[in-house]
Amino acid sequence: MSTLQIEGLRVAVGGHEILRGVDLELASGEVHALMGPNGSGKSTLAHALMGRSDYEIRGGHLRLDGEELLGLPTWQRAERGLFLAMQYPVEVPGVRAIDLLGVALRGRAASADAHGNGLDARLAAEAERLHVDAQFLARGVNVEFSGGEKKRAETLQLAVLEPKFAVLDEIDSGLDVDALRDVSRRIEAMTDENRLGVLAITHYARLLTELRPDRVHVLLGGRIVQSGGPELADTLERVGYEGLAAELGVEDLAVEAEAESDPFADPTLESNPFT
Ligand code: ADP
Ligand code: MG
Numbered sequence: 001m002s003t004l005q006i007e008g009l010r011v012a013v014g015g016h017e018i019l020r021g022v023d024l025e026l027a028s029g030e031v032h033a034l035m036g037p038n039g040s041g042k043s044t045l046a047h048a049l050m051g052r053s054d055y056e057i058r059g060g061h062l063r064l065d066g067e068e069l070l071g072l073p074t075w076q077r078a079e080r081g082l083f084l085a086m087q088y089p090v091e092v093p094g095v096r097a098i099d100l101l102g103v104a105l106r107g108r109a110a111s112a113d114a115h116g117n118g119l120d121a122r123l124a125a126e127a128e129r130l131h132v133d134a135q136f137l138a139r140g141v142n143v144e145f146s147g148g149e150k151k152r153a154e155t156l157q158l159a160v161l162e163p164k165f166a167v168l169d170e171i172d173s174g175l176d177v178d179a180l181r182d183v184s185r186r187i188e189a190m191t192d193e194n195r196l197g198v199l200a201i202t203h204y205a206r207l208l209t210e211l212r213p214d215r216v217h218v219l220l221g222g223r224i225v226q227s228g229g230p231e232l233a234d235t236l237e238r239v240g241y242e243g244l245a246a247e248l249g250v251e252d253l254a255v256e257a258e259a260e261s262d263p264f265a266d267p268t269l270e271s272n273p274f275t
Pocket of ligand 1: 013014018036037038039040041043044045255
């Protein structure tokens with residue numbers, strides 16, 4: 001049994017405080033949903049947990065089984081058992097998915113050996129389970145993948161790497177119903193078979209009909225303003241974020257920060273210099 005504790009986490013980007021004290025605790029095998037409107041800081045939380053270097057940590061703790069992770073580089077957090085599926089997976093031309101996974105797994109030889117079979121066989125089995133065409137694995141990571149293929153490929157990485165905790169940033173965005181079902185079922189199975197703990201970030205309740213959460217948290221204006229059981233997602237569908245904000249007396253739904261060049265931002269937006 002492992003625990004991931006986020007305590008009083010405050011994070012600034014470009015001098016603006018985006019997360020203003022986030023508390024959340026997750027245990028092995030649990031699924032927690034983090035919901036919030038656009039701009040409320042969901043992706044900022046995901047990146048901060050993984051240790052993106054241009055995010056300024058202004059306070060708080062992130063502990064995995066009691067060990068402080070803040071201050072550790074991303075690869076060490078991954079080694080400790082943290083995984084992030086990004087909202088907009090990055091394309092890496094020239095690096096094959098299969099090679100990337102091989103390197104990542106060799107960093108954790110023990111877990112690879114425990115399966116007693118080679119990476120190729122593992123990948124082939126996962127590809128079949130997730131309906132990913134095996135030839136994708138031999139192409140550049142995410143290069144010319146459709147939105148749905150990227151999310152299936154991220155889920156495949158997750159399944160092969162077997163982390164303790166996975167943060168899924170809008171894994172449902174851009175997925176058709178079939179892909180959503182495949183991806184959710186695979187993740188749900190991991191929570192049972194591997195006791196994977198999941199923080200599923202989404203702004204739609206749709207994902208949560210497939211991937212059933214134990215707890216639902218609502219992020220508004222950089223803080224978790226309400227937590228509850230699965231019924232909270234239904235309430236949100238009904239009243240909307242604005243309705244909930246009004247009920248709770250929260251004034252600012254989103255946190256305003258200058259839109260700067262963000263390499264992990266929505267690539268369809270004009271402000272992105274990488275498109
Ligand atoms: P969400 O994922 O909930 O839609 P984000 O965490 O992406 O919200 O964004 C929260 C706020 O932080 C927004 O105002 C956004 O413009 C800002 N922000 C996020 N990342 C950056 C960045 N790299 N540079 C500048 N501003 C950023
Ligand atoms: Mg986001």
